[in-house]
Amino acid sequence: MSGEKSTILTPKKWIVEEYKTKWSGARVFRTRNAGKVWQFSCWIKEEGKYYGKSLRTRDLDEALKKAEEEYLELKIKARNGERVFAITIDDLCRWYIDLRQKDVTNHFVTKGRLITIKSQMKHLIVFIGSGTKVNRFKGEQFKGYQSWRRSIAPEVKTSTIRNEQATIKNLFKLALDEGMITHHQVPIWGKMYSEPVRRRDAFTPEQYATLYRSFRRWVGKAEDEAETIDRQIVRDFILIAANTGMRFGEMRRLRWHMVTRIFKQKGRNPDRPFVELNLPSDITKTRKERQVVGRAGVYFNRLKSYSAFTDSTDFVFADQKRGNEFMKNRLYALWDDLLVECGLTGAQRKPTFYTLRHTYATFRLMYGEVNALLLAQNMGCSISFLEQHYGHVRTADMVDALTRTIRENRGAFEMVLEP
Numbered sequence: 001m002s003g004e005k006s007t008i009l010t011p012k013k014w015i016v017e018e019y020k021t022k023w024s025g026a027r028v029f030r031t032r033n034a035g036k037v038w039q040f041s042c043w044i045k046e047e048g049k050y051y052g053k054s055l056r057t058r059d060l061d062e063a064l065k066k067a068e069e070e071y072l073e074l075k076i077k078a079r080n081g082e083r084v085f086a087i088t089i090d091d092l093c094r095w096y097i098d099l100r101q102k103d104v105t106n107h108f109v110t111k112g113r114l115i116t117i118k119s120q121m122k123h124l125i126v127f128i129g130s131g132t133k134v135n136r137f138k139g140e141q142f143k144g145y146q147s148w149r150r151s152i153a154p155e156v157k158t159s160t161i162r163n164e165q166a167t168i169k170n171l172f173k174l175a176l177d178e179g180m181i182t183h184h185q186v187p188i189w190g191k192m193y194s195e196p197v198r199r200r201d202a203f204t205p206e207q208y209a210t211l212y213r214s215f216r217r218w219v220g221k222a223e224d225e226a227e228t229i230d231r232q233i234v235r236d237f238i239l240i241a242a243n244t245g246m247r248f249g250e251m252r253r254l255r256w257h258m259v260t261r262i263f264k265q266k267g268r269n270p271d272r273p274f275v276e277l278n279l280p281s282d283i284t285k286t287r288k289e290r291q292v293v294g295r296a297g298v299y300f301n302r303l304k305s306y307s308a309f310t311d312s313t314d315f316v317f318a319d320q321k322r323g324n325e326f327m328k329n330r331l332y333a334l335w336d337d338l339l340v341e342c343g344l345t346g347a348q349r350k351p352t353f354y355t356l357r358h359t360y361a362t363f364r365l366m367y368g369e370v371n372a373l374l375l376a377q378n379m380g381c382s383i384s385f386l387e388q389h390y391g392h393v394r395t396a397d398m399v400d401a402l403t404r405t406i407r408e409n410r411g412a413f414e415m416v417l418e419p
C-alpha cells in the first residue's frame with residue numbers, strides 16, 4: 001500500500017497527518033489525541049459506516065503494511081457477504097421479528113404465531129445477554145439452553161423448548177444466509193430430555209351428553225334477545241367444533257363462502273346432513289389449505305336462520321352488532337357460564353374449546369369406521385400426531401392396522417342434535 005503524504009488541519013484540528021491510499025475510502029492517519037500511533041479508517045459502503053482501528057505502531061512502513069492487510073480482509077468479508085460491524089443479539093431478534101411481521105401481512109404467519117415468536121425472542125435475548133454482540137458468543141453455548149430454560153421455569157414442557165429451538169434455528173439460518181453471523185454462531189443443541197407425550201383431554205360420552213342436553217335450558221336463561229343470540233352462536237360453535245374437529249382460531253375466521261356445500265349422504269340419516277368446508281391457507285394453523293367434512297350441516301343451516309350476517313364474505317360466527325369475528329373474550333365468558341350450568345367445572349382439568357377438537361378425534365377413533373389418514377387430513381395434523389396423542393383410545397388389534405370397523409355407539413358418534 002502506498003500513499004501521498006499530506007498534512008490536513010480540519011476545523012476540529014484532530015488529524016495532524018494523513019496518507020491517502022490508492023484504494024478508495026481507505027486512509028492511514030495520526031491524530032493529536034493518539035500521539036504518534038497510526039490509525040486506519042475505511043468507508044464500508046455495504047453498511048454505510050466508517051470502520052476505524054488503531055494500527056498500534058508508530059512506524060510508518062509497518063503501519064502501511066498493517067493497513068493493507070486490514071483493507072484486504074475487509075474486501076474479503078464484503079465479497080463473502082459478511083458484516084464488518086457485529087450487531088447485538090437484540091438487533092438480530094428485532095430483524096427477525098420484522099421479517100415475521102411481513103409474513104403476517106402476506107398471510108404466511110398468523111398474528112398468534114407472531115406473538116409466540118416475540119416471546120421466544122425475549123427468551124433468546126435473556127439467554128445470550130441483552131446488548132451482547134453476535135460475534136461474542138459461539139454455537140456451543142446453546143447446549144445449555146434447555147437447562148437454563150428449566151432453571152427459570154421448572155414447569156416448562158419439552159415440547160415448548162423444542163418449538164423455541166426450532167424458531168431460534170430458523171432465525172440463525174436466515175441470519176447466516178444474510179451474512180449477519182458466521183457459522184460459529186449457529187446453535188449446537190444439547191441432548192433433549194424426553195418426556196411422555198401427554199394425552200389430549202376429551203369429554204367422555206356421558207360428559208358430552210350432559211353438555212349438549214343443557215343447551216336449551218342455558219339459552220333460555222339469557223337476559224335479553226341479544227344475549228339469546230350470542231348463546232345460540234356459542235351453542236352452534238360448540239356443536240360444529242365437536243363434529244368437524246376444526247381448531248378454535250380456524251372457526252373464528254371461517255366465512256360463509258368457505259362453506260362449499262351442505263349435502264345428504266345415501267344411507268345416512270337425512271336429518272343429519274354433512275357439511276363440506278374449504279379452509280384457505282390464511283386461516284389454518286399449518287398455513288396449508290385443506291378440506292373439512294363433518295356431520296354439522298344442520299348447525300350451519302340453523303346459524304344462517306338467525307344470524308344478521310350471512311353474505312358470502314361475512315364471518316360464520318359474527319358479532320351481531322358489527323359483523324366482526326365473534327369476540328374471543330365473549331366466547332370464553334359464555335363457555336365458562338355454560339360449564340357452570342351443566343356442572344362440568346369440577347373436572348381435574350377444566351375443559352376448554354380445544355377439548356371439543358380432542359373429543360372429535362377420540363369419538364371418531366372409538367366409535368366409528370375411521371381411516372387414520374383421512375382423519376388426520378380432516379383435522380390438519382399428521383398420522384403420527386394422532387398416534388402419539390390419541391393412541392390410548394385404540395385397542396390391541398390396532399397395532400398393525402390404521403383402520404378398523406366396530407359397531408357404532410349412536411349416543412356418542414352421532415353427536416345427538418338436541419330438540
